[in-house]
Amino acid sequence: MWYFISPDIFFGEDALEKLREIEGKRAFIVTDKVMTELGYVQKIQNLLDMESVVFDEVEPDPSYETVIKGKEMISKTESDVIIGLGGGSPMDAAKTIRVLYEMPDLEIENITPFTPLKIEKTTLILIPTTSGTGSEATTAIVLTKKDEQRKTPTVNIKAGADIAIVDPSLAEALPPAVAANTGMDALSHAIDAYISEWKSDFADGLAIKAAEMIFQYLPRAYKDRNDQEAKEKMHIAASIAGLAFGNSQAGLSHSLGHSLGAVFHIPHGKACGISLPYSLQFEAKEPEVMDLLAEFAYYLKIEDVAALVKKIFDLLTAIDIPHSLKKTDISKEDFEARLDKLTENASQDATAVVIKRTASNEEFKKLFEYMYEGKEVDF
Ligand SMILES: [Fe+2]
The missing domain is CATH 3.40.50.1970 (Rossmann fold)
Structure with a gap:
């Protein structure tokens, strides 16, 4: 129902x-x-x-x-x-x-x-x-x-x-780094919701509005915690994105992000934020998702899906979140030692059920490897 x-x-x-x-x-x-x-x-x-x-x-x-x-x-x-x-x-x-x-x-x-x-x-x-x-x-x-x-x-x-x-x-007391992380969580909610298998016509407009507000206000809210307008808009955008994913469900950025959070204790929003562009590169290989992301980009006045992914990377740069796991404090040895656990968690995560292009265990593993190195997803 x-x-x-x-x-x-x-x-x-x-x-x-x-x-x-x-x-x-x-x-x-x-x-x-x-x-x-x-x-x-x-x-x-x-x-x-x-x-x-x-x-x-x-x-x-x-x-x-x-x-x-x-x-x-x-x-x-x-x-x-x-x-x-x-x-x-x-x-x-x-x-x-x-x-x-x-x-x-x-x-x-x-x-x-x-x-x-x-x-x-x-x-x-x-x-x-x-x-x-x-x-x-x-x-x-x-x-x-x-x-x-x-x-x-x-x-x-x-x-x-x-x-x-x-x-x-x-x-008011939110440190900039937490504002950055949680803001990326909200953006992940909005975009995940729009391409979810359970996406809802009632929620789509909320996802678009939330993403528009986050792209506009998150860099300002991060750079200047005295920017009242940006802070207020981000606080509201987070709830709007919540309504979107609450009714459509979160997706691949969260399957990956939950796993990273549980294994390496990366804050949830940061983990999802780093996962987001890679998850979109992967999902967009499915024509149906490509079309949805193109539509999403269109509403946000962004040229195409590649430009949308670039805009997410640019946003990460603006708020000092690294583009790859390598640039966090996870060593190569630790990453390799925990890769099987990361993969197992992500593939069993409840959010992995609602993604339109489902990922096999092998694909989850590769996604983590690409995220570690910061490589564009080509599979
Ligand atoms: Fe989240």
Whole structure:
């Protein structure tokens, strides 16, 4: 069944004021230590007209253990409002904690697109403080199985937020490198969505709009964190891209990116950003994808698909993200030692299911090799 799902979105300056209107008895705030230190948790608590309990133990690439700890904590609180505050990690943790709180007998592994989730007693509010993951606008959850060095992305139409608050003042403290990484995550979402096997007419326009905004504003938002307009546009573009991929699904840049993130701990957006141009070179060998990318380029007033790929590389240059894995701090020895693991992860990633030109294990391996060397994909 086709669908288009969106939370109620409140955006722009002072959107956070929406919190004053939220009704409930007790809020459970899922976040990380940085948000507490920055005073953002306190800011949220000051706006809420109810008691609140804080769980600020979410780490980057949250583990199953962390989420279970959060579930155990919330189970003692009788909360009816759950707030996820931070980047993708706290927001995805909040989504999962909510599901497990509502359905205590459910195992995390059993949250799949086909699980009938019963969500009845809580309101989930997601508040991003980075400009990229789009988690506030999606029904996707990405957790990491630390012992297996593997990310386990999943989606469920009931897993998303009821309310997203996209207030650019919360991206104020974002360091430039994080703005760059998360911005590339958003661009990957937009383009992946447009060429997904599950692409949706409802989402296509959002993908185009988000990409247009990211090409225009990401270099500015990276270079000058006092550029309020660029920061605000990037914060909004990330949510728009979230709506696009949340309804169409992420693709090959994410199959590769998830694997790189889990094995080499490269930040998600940076991993997807480096993967993006190579994934497009590969996908574009399929005529149907070539046509879609040509159409996408046309809407963005870019000459052709080759120029689109070049524009992505140019964007990476502008925001100081290397074009190849070789230029990150991964040594050749490490890369070769982990290549089989990288390949296995990517080929098993849930996002690999929705790509139009599916990749064999051999092709995944070659893609990583080409990405390492920075070679144009010719297969
Ligand atoms: Fe992503």
